[in-house]
Amino acid sequence: MKNVFGKLTPYNTVIHRLDSRIKMLALIGFMVICFLPYGNYANRFIILGILFAIILVIMAIAKCSFLSFLSNLKSLWFMMIFLLIIFVFVPQAGDTSSYHPIVTFPNGYQIYYEGLFQSLHVFFRLVMMIALTLILTSTTPPMEMTYALEWFLTPLRIIKFPTQVISMTISLALRFIPTLLDEANKIMKAQKSRGVDYEKGFLTKKIKSVTTLIVPLLSSCFSRSDELSLAMNARGYEPYGKRSSYRILKIGRNDIVALIIVFIIVAAFSTMCYFTQNVAGYDNFLHLWFGIGAF
Amino acid sequence: MQVSCNNVTFVYDKKDPNHYDALKDINLEISKGEFVALVGKTGSGKSTLVQTLNALIKPTSGYTKVDYFIVTSDKKLFKEKMKELSEDEVKKNKKLYLLRKKVGLVFQFPEYQLFSVTVLKDVMFGPTNFNLTEEEAKKVSIEALKSVGIDESYFNKSPFELSGGEKRRVAIAGILASDPDILVLDEPTAGLDPDGKKEIMEVIKKVHEKGKTIILVTHDMDVVMNYAKKVVVLNDSKLVKITTPHELFDSDDIEKYSLEIPTLYKFKKLLVKKGYKKDLSNVYDFNSLIEVLGK
Amino acid sequence: MKEAIRVEHLYFSYEKGVETLKDISFNVNKGEYVALIGHNGSGKSTLSKLLCYLLPADKGQIFVDDIEVKEENESLLRKKIGIVFQNPDNQFIGSTVEDDIAFGLENRNIPREEMVRLVHEFASKVGMIKYLNKSPDELSGGQKQRVAIAGILALGLKIIIFDEATSMLDPEGVEDIKKLIMEMKKEDPELTFISITHDIEEAYISDRVIILNKGEIFLDGKPNEVFQKEDLLKSIGLDIPFIMKVKSSLKDKNVQIPNEINNIEELSDYLCK
Numbered sequence: 116m117k118n119v120f121g122k123l124t125p126y127n128t129v130i131h132r133l134d135s136r137i138k139m140l141a142l143i144g145f146m147v148i149c150f151l152p153y154g155n156y157a158n159r160f161i162i163l164g165i166l167f168a169i170i171l172v173i174m175a176i177a178k179c180s181f182l183s184f185l186s187n188l189k190s191l192w193f194m195m196i197f198l199l200i201i202f203v204f205v206p207q208a209g210d211t212s213s214y215h216p217i218v219t220f221p222n223g224y225q226i227y228y229e230g231l232f233q234s235l236h237v238f239f240r241l242v243m244m245i246a247l248t249l250i251l252t253s254t255t256p257p258m259e260m261t262y263a264l265e266w267f268l269t270p271l272r273i274i275k276f277p278t279q280v281i282s283m284t285i286s287l288a289l290r291f292i293p294t295l296l297d298e299a300n301k302i303m304k305a306q307k308s309r310g311v312d313y314e315k316g317f318l319t320k321k322i323k324s325v326t327t328l329i330v331p332l333l334s335s336c337f338s339r340s341d342e343l344s345l346a347m348n349a350r351g352y353e354p355y356g357k358r359s360s361y362r363i364l365k366i367g368r369n370d371i372v373a374l375i376i377v378f379i380i381v382a383a384f385s386t387m388c389y390f391t392q393n394v395a396g397y398d399n400f401l402h403l404w405f406g407i408g409a410f
Numbered sequence: 411m412q413v414s415c416n417n418v419t420f421v422y423d424k425k426d427p428n429h430y431d432a433l434k435d436i437n438l439e440i441s442k443g444e445f446v447a448l449v450g451k452t453g454s455g456k457s458t459l460v461q462t463l464n465a466l467i468k469p470t471s472g473y474t475k476v477d478y479f480i481v482t483s484d485k486k487l488f489k490e491k492m493k494e495l496s497e498d499e500v501k502k503n504k505k506l507y508l509l510r511k512k513v514g515l516v517f518q519f520p521e522y523q524l525f526s527v528t529v530l531k532d533v534m535f536g537p538t539n540f541n542l543t544e545e546e547a548k549k550v551s552i553e554a555l556k557s558v559g560i561d562e563s564y565f566n567k568s569p570f571e572l573s574g575g576e577k578r579r580v581a582i583a584g585i586l587a588s589d590p591d592i593l594v595l596d597e598p599t600a601g602l603d604p605d606g607k608k609e610i611m612e613v614i615k616k617v618h619e620k621g622k623t624i625i626l627v628t629h630d631m632d633v634v635m636n637y638a639k640k641v642v643v644l645n646d647s648k649l650v651k652i653t654t655p656h657e658l659f660d661s662d663d664i665e666k667y668s669l670e671i672p673t674l675y676k677f678k679k680l681l682v683k684k685g686y687k688k689d690l691s692n693v694y695d696f697n698s699l700i701e702v703l704g705k
Numbered sequence: 706m707k708e709a710i711r712v713e714h715l716y717f718s719y720e721k722g723v724e725t726l727k728d729i730s731f732n733v734n735k736g737e738y739v740a741l742i743g744h745n746g747s748g749k750s751t752l753s754k755l756l757c758y759l760l761p762a763d764k765g766q767i768f769v770d771d772i773e774v775k776e777e778n779e780s781l782l783r784k785k786i787g788i789v790f791q792n793p794d795n796q797f798i799g800s801t802v803e804d805d806i807a808f809g810l811e812n813r814n815i816p817r818e819e820m821v822r823l824v825h826e827f828a829s830k831v832g833m834i835k836y837l838n839k840s841p842d843e844l845s846g847g848q849k850q851r852v853a854i855a856g857i858l859a860l861g862l863k864i865i866i867f868d869e870a871t872s873m874l875d876p877e878g879v880e881d882i883k884k885l886i887m888e889m890k891k892e893d894p895e896l897t898f899i900s901i902t903h904d905i906e907e908a909y910i911s912d913r914v915i916i917l918n919k920g921e922i923f924l925d926g927k928p929n930e931v932f933q934k935e936d937l938l939k940s941i942g943l944d945i946p947f948i949m950k951v952k953s954s955l956k957d958k959n960v961q962i963p964n965e966i967n968n969i970e971e972l973s974d975y976l977c978k
Contacts, residue, residue: 258800290800293842298522304466305523308515309584310507310539327535330525334570339795345759346796350856351783351812359814361807361824452845452875573745601791601873603745603903604944629875670876673906673947673969680973687977696950703951703976704958 122183124253130177134370135259136266141377142251145170148384149243154391154398156232161400162387163239169380170246177254187245195238202234203227257289262362280354287343295336302331412623413440413463413592417472420458432458434647435472442591445624447638447655449631451668454644456627457518460594463625464513465506476592478502479509511540514590518597520581524569529560529580532569536588547587554587555580558613575606582613592623599630611637631672635659635695643667656694674699708768709735709864709897710756715765717751725751727920729765733913735863738890738898740908740928743917744942749901752917753866756899757788769864784813787857788866791873793849797841802833802852805841809860827859828852831885847878851885858889867900883907905932909946916943929967948972 124131130138145166153162174184203226214227251260265282272278303313306327313324390397401407420433433455440446448456461467462474465481473482473491478499480491492500502508517523526532530548533555537547555565558579564572569580578598585593595614599607611633618624628634634641634655641658643651645667651658658664659675671679678693693699715729726748733739741749754760756767758774767774770785790796799805803824810820828834831851841849850870857865867886871879889896900911908914914931916924918941924931932938932949945953948969952962966972 256800258804286800287798290798290841293840294794297842301517302523304461305515305517305520307466308464308510308517309523309536310510310588312507327523327525331522335522339792342790342792342795343798345754346790347798347808348759349757349783349788350798350809350860351780352808353812356812357814358811359817359820361804361811361817361820363817451877575745604905605744605942631876668877670880677947677951677969677973680969681976684973684977686973696954700951700954700958704955704960 126178131254135263144381151388198234203230261286411439412442414475418469419471421470445639447634448627450644455647513592514585516595521577530565533584551587554583558583594625596627711768713766716763738912740911741901747917748920786864787862789853789870791869793846803837823859827855831855846874847881864897
């Protein structure tokens with residue numbers, strides 16, 4: 116309940132100690148190589164499999180709980196069914212003459228292997244994205260991510276973009292999420308005592324029950340922000356003023372090593388992508404090396 | 411017995427490795443028409459205990475019984491208890507709102523639960539949820555508002571326009587309008603000025619005089635001294651004492667449970683310690699103190 | 706003795722025609738501990754906001770440490786006077802204890818090394834050094850208020866307003882903060898406190914009591930003198946401290962208690978003699 120962004124784990128692993136900017140860069144790098152094309156489906160599954168193995172190793176180093184990873188995946192079942200319907204059962208547009216049918220129905224409607232693989236492929240990518248974000252959120256306090264974000268936005272100051280204000284806003288929002296969740300919980304309990312049933316009832320009744328939560332929550336948000344702005348003002352906060360920073364981000368030896376490793380991995384996968392896309396034959400490893408026909 | 415807690419134990423979030431028992435083996439009986447104060451320092455489990463009375467929290471083991479309603483998450487125990495009840499009572503046990511109507515629970519800072527466009531409509535919300543018709547609800551709500559001293563001229567105002575003390579009285583009226591047999595209040599005087607406190611406590615006293623059972627969770631020992639007839643002390647999730655306010659404040663273990671002593675009793679203790687000649691055993695409020703001292 | 710605050714003929718209203726504060730004038734000396742009491746709606750909190758320039762006055766003047774309270778002087782004023790509000794949650798700005806203590810320092814653009822030193826010094830002064838990296842949802846209300854006080858002290862402010870700072874705390878938290886204030890006072894006699902409170906017993910142990918009623922100063926003086934005026938206080942529905950109540954009730958019964966007896970210890974000694 117307390118942490119909507121995946122729970123920060125109480126360990127102090129190498130990954131926990133890494134600079135949050137490096138971690139965010141790594142996240143972006145890994146996500147990009149997740150989404151690169153690597154030739155035919157067999158190829159893609161092989162390469163993404165290797166990538167997934169790397170991610171699992173990182174998860175192990177970061178002491179990410181595999182159970183919480185699985186519980187995160189639970190919510191994906193619906194998505195998987197949805198993908199299957201779209202890619203497999205909805206007739207494919209465009210040229211399907213080169214596709215491999217699994218079954219052909221008497222009326223000529225066909226289900227293809229390609230559809231099945233495509234949905235699996237998208238699903239696989241999603242699983243990896245979840246694993247990656249889980250690693251980030253379980254090893255990095257939300258505040259450090261805002262510091263990193265502020266740092267990434269720094270160049271925008273040249274065009275007078277108020278990066279300080281943005282990052283203050285984000286960090287205040289993050290700071291108040293647990294407080295507001297707690298409050299929402301209390302309000303719901305109070306309304307339940309007045310006979311509201313948040314689970315049952317028809318749509319109109321549900322809308323009514325939700326207003327009994329939203330209205331008090333909003334009104335408390337307003338009064339909180341009112342008081343908060345007074346408190347900030349009293350302590351001399353000026354949004355556009357020059358401020359020093361208590362938190363400093365320092366790059367250590369480990370950070371550089373990590374950055375190099377990430378760079379190598381990204382470079383390796385990009386090279387593979389280049390080969391599979393541009394060098395004849397490389398779009399089908401299985402055929403190239405073992406002579407197995409795959410698509 | 412109207413209310414009984416039988417070996418009530420509650421564990422928050424069992425899966426969490428640092429989970430703790432919020433309630434440990436609580437046994438308590440309260441009969442109809444009592445005025446009970448539940449005291450103990452923050453985190454002693456008072457608020458959790460009262461939430462088992464209307465099934466917002468269900469004991470992990472043991473059960474709370476309110477008339478014929480059984481509250482527990484122990485399914486086997488629940489079934490067993492159902493066997494002791496009549497068919498009609500078993501049926502009623504399935505309808506949670508009947509229990510919530512019977513036990514009116516006023517949370518801390520109840521003014522945060524107001525949401526309707528007008529004061530009257532807000533108060534009517536509870537009764538309509540408990541299946542009263544619009545007309546009936548209006549009638550009982552007007553009565554409830556009058557009983558908490560809210561004037562008719564306020565009925566069509568927005569609840570957000572009222573002062574803090576007024577809001578709180580409206581919120582209490584919102585519970586009273588459902589005509590509960592048992593009124594449970596969690597820190598009803600918190601954050602109010604002395605006048606506001608007195609007003610609220612007089613309202614509660616009047617409800618008690620009508621024969622309702624009052625269960626009050628509070629830190630305010632002056633309130634306990636002046637209003638409660640029975641005190642239940644919780645400490646570290648356990649029930650440690652059932653006594654009268656007079657005996658509690660006179661005893662020496664009050665400090666053991668980090669409860670504050672009303673100034674009157676502090677003074678009385680000082681006098682006893684310093685060997686005051688007159689008999690102070692009948693001193694339980696200001697007038698009786700002056701009576702003895704002035705002789 | 707030098708003045709910490711001087712208020713001259715102060716007026717303020719939120720709505721036209723409804724005067725929240727009327728012709729308020731008073732001085733507070735350096736090192737004084739003033740309790741400001743009165744009912745909700747008497748204008749206490751408004752007054753505190755005017756003193757810190759969180760609201761501009763309509764008429765009249767305020768001087769804080771000889772600096773006039775007005776827009777041009779805002780940043781100067783922030784270096785003189787600080788305020789602790791009622792709700793501990795809504796003034797906790799940083800994500801952790803240390804970040805929150807540092808917030809005011811960051812606003813003043815103080816170099817990092819200096820900040821780290823100040824944060825540690827004042828966190829230990831208010832007894833929160835063990836909790837430096839705790840987030841607000843892991844702290845009790847009393848602890849959050851301690852952090853707020855550390856934030857003010859770290860800035861070197863000598864005038865502190867407590868705007869019902871203990872009213873949302875449990876008894877333990879209240880005792881905690883009261884004790885801290887007493888310690889601070891002892892340690893630095895230059896500190897000036899203005900405590901807005903409903904706690905009559907707290908007002909009784911202050912140096913001076915100012916009672917506001919309907920936007921005007923109703924009484925102003927030493928607690929002993931002010932609370933002697935029982936009938937006057939009753940007329941505006943204010944209570945008097947326990948000790949005063951006992952003394953006056955005993956007087957009605959023809960038991961005279963000498964004037965110099967001012968607390969329950971002394972009274973019990975006297976009665977047992």
